[in-house]
Amino acid sequence: MSENISKIIKEVCExxxxxxxxxxxxxxxxxxxxxxxxSDAMNLIAEEIGCHRVEVESVISFYAFLSKRPKGKVAIxxxxxxxxxxxxxxxxxxxxxxxxxxxVGQTTSDGKITLxxxxxxxxxxxxxxxxxxxxxxxxxxxxKVKAIVAGLQKDTDPSKISLGLGxxxxxxxxxxxxxxxxxxxxxxxxxxxxxxxTGLKKAITLSPEEVVDMVKISNLRGRGGAGFPTGxxxxxTRAAQGDQKYIxxxxxxxEPGTFKDRVLLTEKFDLVFEGMTIAGYAIGATEGVLYxxxxxxxxxxxxxxxxxxxxxxxxxxxxxxxxxxxxxxxxIQMGAGAYICGEESALISSCEGLRGxxxxxxxxxxxxxxxxxxxxxxxxxxxxxxTRILEKGADWFSDIGSVDSAxxxxxxxxxxxxxxxxxxxxxGAKIQDILKDxxxxxxxxxxxxxxxxxxxNPSEFSxxxxxxxxxxxxxxxxxxxxxxxxxxxxxxMEFFVEESCGxxxxxxAGNVLMKERLGYILAGRGEIADLAYLEDLGGxxxxxxRCGLGQTSPNPILTTIKNFKPLYEKLMKKQExxxxxxxxxxxxxxxxxxxxxxxxxxxxx
Amino acid sequence: xxxxxxxxxxxxxxxxxxxxQTILEAAExxxxxxxxxxxxxxxxxxxxxxxxxxxxxxxxxxxxxxPVVDGAEIENNTDEIKQIRRDIVDMLFVEGxxxxxxxxxxxxxxxxxxxxxxxxxxxxxxxxxxxxEIDGSHPDIFIDKNRCILCGRCVQASKxxxxxxxxxxxxxxxxxxxxxxxxxxxxxxxxxxxDKATDICPVGAIIKKRxxxxxxxxxxxxxxxxxxxxxxxxxx
Ligand SMILES: Cc1cc2nc3c(=O)[nH]c(=O)nc-3n(C[C@H](O)[C@H](O)[C@H](O)COP(=O)(O)O)c2cc1C
Ligand code: SF4
Ligand code: SF4
Numbered sequence: 001m002s003e004n005i006s007k008i009i010k011e012v013c014e015x016x017x018x019x020x021x022x023x024x025x026x027x028x029x030x031x032x033x034x035x036x037x038x039s040d041a042m043n044l045i046a047e048e049i050g051c052h053r054v055e056v057e058s059v060i061s062f063y064a065f066l067s068k069r070p071k072g073k074v075a076i077x078x079x080x081x082x083x084x085x086x087x088x089x090x091x092x093x094x095x096x097x098x099x100x101x102x103x104v105g106q107t108t109s110d111g112k113i114t115l116x117x118x119x120x121x122x123x124x125x126x127x128x129x130x131x132x133x134x135x136x137x138x139x140x141x142x143x144k145v146k147a148i149v150a151g152l153q154k155d156t157d158p159s160k161i162s163l164g165l166g167x168x169x170x171x172x173x174x175x176x177x178x179x180x181x182x183x184x185x186x187x188x189x190x191x192x193x194x195x196x197x198t199g200l201k202k203a204i205t206l207s208p209e210e211v212v213d214m215v216k217i218s219n220l221r222g223r224g225g226a227g228f229p230t231g232x233x234x235x236x237t238r239a240a241q242g243d244q245k246y247i248x249x250x251x252x253x254x255e256p257g258t259f260k261d262r263v264l265l266t267e268k269f270d271l272v273f274e275g276m277t278i279a280g281y282a283i284g285a286t287e288g289v290l291y292x293x294x295x296x297x298x299x300x301x302x303x304x305x306x307x308x309x310x311x312x313x314x315x316x317x318x319x320x321x322x323x324x325x326x327x328x329x330x331x332i333q334m335g336a337g338a339y340i341c342g343e344e345s346a347l348i349s350s351c352e353g354l355r356g357x358x359x360x361x362x363x364x365x366x367x368x369x370x371x372x373x374x375x376x377x378x379x380x381x382x383x384x385x386x387t388r389i390l391e392k393g394a395d396w397f398s399d400i401g402s403v404d405s406a407x408x409x410x411x412x413x414x415x416x417x418x419x420x421x422x423x424x425x426x427x428g429a430k431i432q433d434i435l436k437d438x439x440x441x442x443x444x445x446x447x448x449x450x451x452x453x454x455x456x457n458p459s460e461f462s463x464x465x466x467x468x469x470x471x472x473x474x475x476x477x478x479x480x481x482x483x484x485x486x487x488x489x490x491x492x493m494e495f496f497v498e499e500s501c502g503x504x505x506x507x508x509a510g511n512v513l514m515k516e517r518l519g520y521i522l523a524g525r526g527e528i529a530d531l532a533y534l535e536d537l538g539g540x541x542x543x544x545x546r547c548g549l550g551q552t553s554p555n556p557i558l559t560t561i562k563n564f565k566p567l568y569e570k571l572m573k574k575q576e577x578x579x580x581x582x583x584x585x586x587x588x589x590x591x592x593x594x595x596x597x598x599x600x601x602x603x604x605x
Numbered sequence: 606x607x608x609x610x611x612x613x614x615x616x617x618x619x620x621x622x623x624x625x626q627t628i629l630e631a632a633e634x635x636x637x638x639x640x641x642x643x644x645x646x647x648x649x650x651x652x653x654x655x656x657x658x659x660x661x662x663x664x665x666x667x668x669x670x671x672p673v674v675d676g677a678e679i680e681n682n683t684d685e686i687k688q689i690r691r692d693i694v695d696m697l698f699v700e701g702x703x704x705x706x707x708x709x710x711x712x713x714x715x716x717x718x719x720x721x722x723x724x725x726x727x728x729x730x731x732x733x734x735x736x737x738e739i740d741g742s743h744p745d746i747f748i749d750k751n752r753c754i755l756c757g758r759c760v761q762a763s764k765x766x767x768x769x770x771x772x773x774x775x776x777x778x779x780x781x782x783x784x785x786x787x788x789x790x791x792x793x794x795x796x797x798x799x800d801k802a803t804d805i806c807p808v809g810a811i812i813k814k815r816x817x818x819x820x821x822x823x824x825x826x827x828x829x830x831x832x833x834x835x836x837x838x839x840x841x
Contacts, residue, residue, distance in 0.1 A: 039788055054773040054786040061775040338777070355774070360652050360670050502755070502774075502781030504653050509696035512779050513730050537730075540692040543665050544655045 001040035008033055009041055013048035020049050021371065023059055023353030027066055028294075028334055036070040062355040062501075064118065064337030065294045072107045072114035073156040076148075077131040081120040081256050082488045083414050083477055089128040093117075095142045096130075099149035112156050113149075119339065119495050120256035121295040124414035124477070125182045125421045132158035134297040136179050138166075169266045174302040181263045182421030185437060187408040188400055189388050190381065191424050196270040197315060199390035203278045204323045211282040212238060215386060218394035219406035224250055224342075224379030225449070225473035226548070230386065233376055236366035238283040240374035245285040247276050248351070248370060248377040252293045252335055252342035255450035256495060257475035260410040261380040263422050265292075265299055268384055269306045273330060275383025277320060278390055280328040283376055288330040291347050294337050303332060339499040343547050344377035345369075346501065357503045358547040381410055381474070402428030405466035409474065413438045415447075416480035425465065432461040435478065442480045445564065450475035451492035452552035454559040455485070486567055489556040490518055496553035507550030510541040514554055520582045526572050527581045531561055611675040616682050622673040629657055629668035632681070636840025638833030639681055640690055640719050642697070642807055643756035644669040647766060651757045655693050656719065658686060687723065694720050695728040700779070702737060702751035703808075709817035710809030712825025716754060717808075718832035740785070742792035745814050746803055753783050753810040763802035771796045783810070 012029045016022040026045060027037050034041070037060050046053040060066045078084075078093050096115055097103055107114040123129035126138035135158040137148060144163075151161040163178035165171040170179045183191060203211050216231030237245060249272060253261040264272060276288045292300060307330055310316045320326045333351050335341050341350045345359035348370050369375025378386075385407055389397045398406040405427035411434070414420040418439025425434065435443055445455050448465075449472035456463065456470070463469050479485060493515040502508045517534055520526050538554030545551045561568060573581040589600050609624045615637055622631035627650065632639050642654040650669040657668040660680040668681075680686060697716060705711045737750040755774065760783075763771040771794045775784040787793035796802070798813060806812075822828070 052770040052773070052786045054770070054775075054784050057784060058773040058775050062777050340777075355777070360650065362670075362672065498778055500778040502776065502778045505655050505693050505696050505700075505754075508755075508779055508781065509700040509733075510692075512700070512733060513696070516731065516733075537692070540689050544658050544689050544693060546652060546655065546667075 001038065001044070005034055005041070006044060009044050010048060013045060016049075018049045019353075020051050021351075021353045023049065023051075023056065024333065024336065024350060026353075027056070027060060028336055031066050031336075035073065036067050038068060038070070042068075058355055059353065062338065063294075063335075066336050070107075070111070072112050074112065074133055074152050074158055075114045075116065075131070076152075077116055077118040077121070078104065079119070079121045079123060079127065079129050079131075080117040080491075081124060081127070082491045083120075083124040083257060084127040084129065085491070086415060086479075086483065087127040091142065092128045092130070092140045092145060095145040096149065099146055113152055118295075118337065119499065120254070120258075122253055122259040122262045122293070123179065124257050124259055124412065126180055127414070131295060132161070135159055135161070135163070136177055136298055137161075137163055138179055169302065172302055174305055175266070175299060177298050179262075179266075179298075181266060183263060183267070184419055184421040185423040185425065187410075187424030187426060189397070189408040189424070190264070190268060190271070190384050190410055192388075194271070194388065194391060196274065197313070197321075199387040200274050200277055200315060201321055202390045203281055204321055204326065208238065208282050208284060211278060211390070214394045215282070215389060218389045218397040220382065220385050220389060220397065221405070221467060222379055223381035223385070223409070223473065224344075225255070225452075225471075227467045227471055230378060230382055233366060233378070234279065234282050236364075237374045237376040240367045242374040244287070244371075244373045245283055246370045246373055246375040247279045247283065247285045247288040248344075248347065248375060249276050249288065249290045249330075249380060249383055250342060250344065250347060250377050251290055251296065251380050252339075252347060253296070253380075254293060254339035254342045254499075255452060255473055255475050256492065257412060257414055257447065257450050257477040258473060259412040259414075260422055260474045262296060262299075264380050264384055264410070265296065265303065269303060270310075271384035271387045272380055273307065273310055273383075274315065275378075275386035276330055277316060277328050278386055279376060279378065279383065281320075281326055283374070285376075286327045286329070288328065289351055289370070290330060290332045291335060291341070291351060292332055293335045293341075297334060300332060300334065307332075338501075339495075340501045340547075340549055343549060346547070347377060348375065355501070357501050358549075379473075401426045402464070402466045404468045409465055409472070411465070411472070411476050412474050413476045413478070415478035416440060416443070416483065417478045427466040428464050430462055430464045431456070431470070434465070434476070435461065438478065440478045440480070442482075443478055444481045444483060445479045445485055447475070447477040447479070448472050450477075451495060451556045452548070454555060455489075455563055456559075457563045460563070485560065485564060486518070486522055486571070489560050490515065490522060492556040493518060493553075496549070496556075500549060500553070504544075504546040504550060506541045506544040507546070507553060510537060510545075510550070511553050513537060514541070514557055517582075518557060521568060521571055524571060524573060525581045525584065526568070528569070528572050530572075530582070531565075531568060534558070535561060611673055613673050613675070613677045613679060615679045624673070626673050627669055628659060628661070628666070628671050628673055628677075628679060631673050632668065633836050634839070636837055637681065638836040639668045640722060640833065641669060642694075642715055642719060642754060643758065645758050645762075645805055647801075647805075648758060648761045649765075651761070654697070654754065654756055656690050658689055658693075660686065691723045691725055694723060694725060695730050697754050698725075698728045699730045699732045700735065701754065702732075702734060708752065708809045709812055710752070712820075712822050712828045714809060714827070715807035715832060718827035721827070722831050722833060735779075737782075740789075740791050742790035743796060744792070745798035746791060746796060747812045747814050748783070748785075748791055749810055749812070750783055751810075752808045754808055755781060755783065756807055758805045758807065759783070759802045759811055762805050763796070763800065766801040769795055769800065769802070771800075771802060
């Protein structure tokens with residue numbers, strides 16, 4: 001390792017106060033400036049921050065954006081989500097391969113450019129898309145690919161490539177991104193006009209308990225997917241013993257097909273930060289953390305500036321809004337490519353500089369969360385709603401929506417529809433109406449809530465978005481009759497296999513087995529009994545897994561077996577000659593034939 | 606911990622428990638064996654193997670991590686749970702390479718013993734035959750990752766009992782593997798044969814060299830009595 005690199009590493013460790021819990025920041029900074037965290041680098045980091053080398057390796061090896069081996073100066077990460085594939089991602093991948101003269105997974109011989117795949121980067125409304133380091137390249141075409149590669153070959157700084165500017169704050173000089181918001185339907189809560197600071201000022205005229213009560217009365221439930229009552233979570237966190245408490249905003253947004261938090265952070269950052277501040281007041285926390293997924297790093301500088309503006313306006317910092325005894329500030333923690341880090345306890349692990357393994361519960365984060373202190377983790381949109389509740393009142397909020405689900409839901413709609421983008425509906429909106437608004441035709445299936453949610457068929461389109469019917473974190477992907485749905489299911493199973501943290505047996509091993517058997521079926525080697533096998537295996541994974549990832553990962557298969565059974569049945573072969581269809585005699589003989597140096601005389605082609 | 610006595614029901618039978626105990630501990634004191642693999646008394650519960658899954662008030666929980674609550678009704682030996690446990694153990698077999706007939710641990714192996722106890726003779730899932738490393742570099746200790754079930758015992762024991770931190774996990778999902786605190790080899794760490802971490806592997810993944818067949822197969826711990834018998838003996 002060169003002296004220069006050791007110097008950089010030492011400086012980075014120093015800048016992070018040699019704090020073991022800040023290992024994510026340390027390795028991310030080193031990865032960014034040196035292109036990898038090599039074996040020698042691990043030794044040095046461990047020495048500097050006082051931990052074991054293998055702990056550093058453990059973290060590096062967990063996150064997709066961190067790497068032990070050197071990568072090119074630019075990492076082109078092609079989003080290979082099913083929506084991107086629907087929109088031509090495979091041709092885009094081929095175009096990149098052709099222009100660069102390498103295959104996906106390789107680095108150019110001059111060490112400049114690495115080409116790789118990555119799961120959903122939150123740009124399904126402008127797919128196919130890719131990341132060029134932190135720069136987002138949306139709505140890719142073969143022409144754009146050519147221009148990008150030509151540009152990068154001249155200068156490896158992706159920010160110099162002109163990709164155009166998107167709408168709204170995407171055009172702000174600190175974002176400078178070609179991403180578009182695509183806000184199509186504005187509702188009364190999130191996308192309505194509001195004045196920054198009103199909610200917060202209201203909050204500090206109340207006691208913290210009154211704020212908690214107000215949120216409870218509003219019937220606000222978490223928008224991240226699980227739908228836990230927000231007021232109740234805050235009440236627990238407030239009541240828990242702890243000399244310090246934390247508020248964490250979950251902006252990991254990894255569920256394939258979800259991109260609403262991206263837009264909320266771009267346009268409604270004030271609602272988000274204000275909601276976090278109100279939460280800090282309510283539970284008695286002085287520190288907040290925004291956990292921003294690595295894919296959204298392009299928003300970081302912009303958000304840092306917005307935080308500074310709020311500090312200057314006395315909305316953050318010491319004595320917030322002049323209120324004695326109320327100090328609160330927010331820092332941004334970057335993720336590094338791991339879907340599991342959206343799970344709240346895994347997210348906390350990641351903030352602590354650990355692998356993104358979920359934690360054992362109980363204790364729950366409300367009792368023992370970030371740095372072992374009581375912590376409330378809430379979704380971006382939840383915080384936005386909080387700010388509006390304080391501004392307009394609990395009753396105003398609870399009157400919007402349906403009986404059991406108060407307020408509005410921001411949906412990210414993508415796939416086979418004319419108008420992909422962001423839609424804010426009051427809870428209770430029906431799928432069929434949403435599809436109409438989005439301009440969806442010949443719809444074969446809708447995936448509600450992402451792959452961890454459910455595939456529904458047209459007979460269910462009268463169902464509605466709410467906690468008692470179709471609960472969703474906000475992802476809605478439309479598939480028309482041209483889609484090969486089971487191929488999509490296979491892609492999502494691959495996603496879960498790759499994104500499982502590997503901590504517990506059923507999720508780590510079970511999903512591999514699920515995907516394998518589905519593969520047999522798709523290859524035309526399935527039999528009807530395989531469906532029962534998949535249902536049983538999927539059932540065990542759901543029941544026995546340790547966290548929400550495993551508890552929902554079989555859903556793509558299970559919900560299509562339930563709602564699209566004929567697609568499976570069509571692929572099933574009748575049993576022939578007493579052989580199991582899943583058994584491929586020719587493949588099984590392959591090794592023996594190679595060793596013998598001749599073909600089988602019985603099982604010929 | 607408070608010494609307050611609570612009453613819980615396991616498969617309908619009343620069991621006395623102490624506040625602060627986990628279900629697994631309370632069951633064990635009452636002479637009820639709940640199958641488990643990653644759990645070890647001396648370590649804090651890992652909750653990763655999922656074999657000790659029980660149903661508490663209708664919800665699945667791991668007995669090793671779930672605290673007792675007064676009046677809780679717990680299902681342990683139902684058909685549903687036995688099936689889940691068998692499935693999990695099957696998964697552990699097929700995701701590794703377990704050739705019991707050649708393994709020094711056979712008969713002392715907790716995985717094998719739990720499998721027998723659950724009535725497994727051959728796994729129902731197809732073998733995945735992963736590529737796994739063997740590390741024989743250390744003079745006294747041998748690591749065979751083909752047999753590692755990622756239970757985390759060695760990681761924790763080395764950290765918490767030996768004060769060393771020789772082991773950690775690297776990678777995620779099906780690529781998750783045991784790693785040592787060195788570039789590659791165990792011999793480059795400060796692992797010692799007398800460490801607690803040498804002794805606690807439930808399977809034949811961490812083995813002391815040169816004592817493999819000191820006790821003949823057929824006379825080993827679980828050859829004599831099924832796993833869990835010692836716990837069940839406590840039942841009065
Ligand atoms: C695998 C997995 C991924 C998740 N990803 C996210 C996410 O990206 N954003 C989010 O807000 N919640 C996510 N959640 C839910 C969080 O665990 C948690 O419930 C949520 O952040 C709480 O906030 P809320 O109550 O405001 O919804 C995820 C859960 C699981 C199991
Ligand atoms: S369910 Fe999957 S993601 Fe969750 S702890 Fe288990 S292995 Fe990790
Ligand atoms: S080597 Fe043994 S003790 Fe360590 S994780 Fe693997 S199975 Fe567990």
